[in-house]
Amino acid sequence: MMLFPGNADRHSRFPQHFLRLTLAFFAIHLVPATTWVAGLAAAEPESGKVAAESVDESDTDAETDPMKWMQKQSIVTGKPIYGHWGTDATKFSSWTNHSNRLIPVYTYGLTLSTLREQGSVYASADRLAKLDGTPGANSVNPLALYYDQTDVYQLQKAAIEAGCTNIILIVFDGMDWQTTQAAAMYKTGRVAYESGRGTGLAFQDDRRAITDFGLVCTSAAADGAKTDVDAQRVLTLNSETNRGYDVGLGGPTPWQERINSPYLIGEDKSQPHTVTDSASSATSLCSxxxxxxxxxxxxxxxxxxxxxxxxLQRDQEFKVGVVTSVPISHATPGAAYANNVSRKDYQDIARDMVGLPSSAHRNDPLPGVDVLIGGGWGEGKKEDSVQGTNYAQGNMYFHQDDMRRVDMNHGGNYRVVQRTAGKSGRKLLMDAAQIAADNTDRLLGYFGTKGGHIPFETADGRYDPTIDVKPTEMYSEADLFENPTLADMTEAALLVLEQSIDGFWLMIEAGDVDWANHANNLDSSIGAVLSGEAAFLKVMDWVDENAAWDHTAIIVTADHGHYLVIDHPEVIAEAGRNTRRPATQGQAKP
Incomplete structure (x- = not known):
């Protein structure tokens, strides 16, 4: 069903047509207008969050930001407009967690030829048993053309063996094929593909270097464990044998999956294959x-x-960098470097990352990364038993005393920069990065807003999230001014790491894709993909400017998927065509 009418003069005539058709849609298919407006009035705001907004025909979002408007209506009515989240097609939101969807992998400067030559691990019972121990039933598929997430690690190893000295892993946390398709449709204003690699986003279209595309399975080996964070011991595992991927239930590709099947969210009682979390999947990617x-x-x-x-740091003297839009000690950035039995032991994970003694490395601390930039700033917490007996009251992600210990101004070995009132986050970070580069210093950048992350971009690029299944965020002018973007962080990291004579390994995480998808907020999810795309373009431009393609390998992927089902792709594309947004950032180069 087409909710957005096409017309030549769309910017002048769009709002009236859109409102008329969409309100008719509500009247016929959903609930009376009085019901959904009353629902908004009944919503109770949480502390520090924005209350749900009143909605009527005069809502200016319908004219200026139709993607935001659709997201808002979907939450208010509980009915799908652009699509639904979960297995219940009659409800807008019935699932807010991860899925076992096959995940895209895009490569630049290398191909998947080494994987193709050996074939998929899922095509061989013997190889799968070596990888997975005891994979779940029906995981062996002789025709499998998808690989395993651990193969992303093997690709990085192969690139090193082939002579690459710059390895850049870009992780769009939670970005499955459907999320990518939605962002591409919105950005281009058209439904350009229904299968395959796709087109519309820079990491789909850029052809400055040899490039490839494939799919990987993400299922974890166990859905959790009972652990002792103080002793750093695994006590017992949960559901160890429910790992694997059943192609008959999940589909051979994301565009051929069984829509609304409970299998992909781990809810199929006959075949409950374990759905991964970000810690397990990032460990597969990195180790x-x-x-x-x-x-x-x-x-x-x-x-x-x-x-x-x-x-690489130990054996080849590579420099190591980690950049993220979410707290620096969260699962994905943490798995780039640290060891811990629990992803929630944030302070100890941060200690590993900056070379301080931790619960996992008490007597022989790790060397620490050379560049660490991300969120977590300002997040204080008095107690946190999950983090063990050594939890220190204060910042839960990276304690202020630990930051002081590693600060060069206090005898440490990091040039530290953090969010500062009234100061441009980008300028502070870039100035510090330049000084660090000039003096071969390490760099630590610590930023964020409420929740620990940097402000989340929305689809229209204006950082104005609307209501979703979680309390809505609102950013002040200071939040936006005093924080750098993920692209800024990427630029700063490359400025420091390029000083390495021996090479570097860099992870860049667009972590806000996952946060948006957990909230079932496609408006924010698209914005997160586009902000990650801007970081990708910073990387591609850097390789170009440094003529480094002969020794650089770039891998773009996700750690897992969610469960967005796009029912009406045309309305997402139409929203993109009719959104009044700032000029887009760089485009892919041929």
């Missing part, structure tokens, strides 16, 4: 092992595994 949900580079048997970044 090449399958493990339990919640593990930060800890194997099923409780042993420590060494992520590739630390191997």
């Amino acid at each position: 090449g092992v399958k493990t339990y949900n919640g593990s930060i580079n800890i194997a099923l048997d409780g042993s420590y595994v060494t992520p590739l970044a630390r191997e």
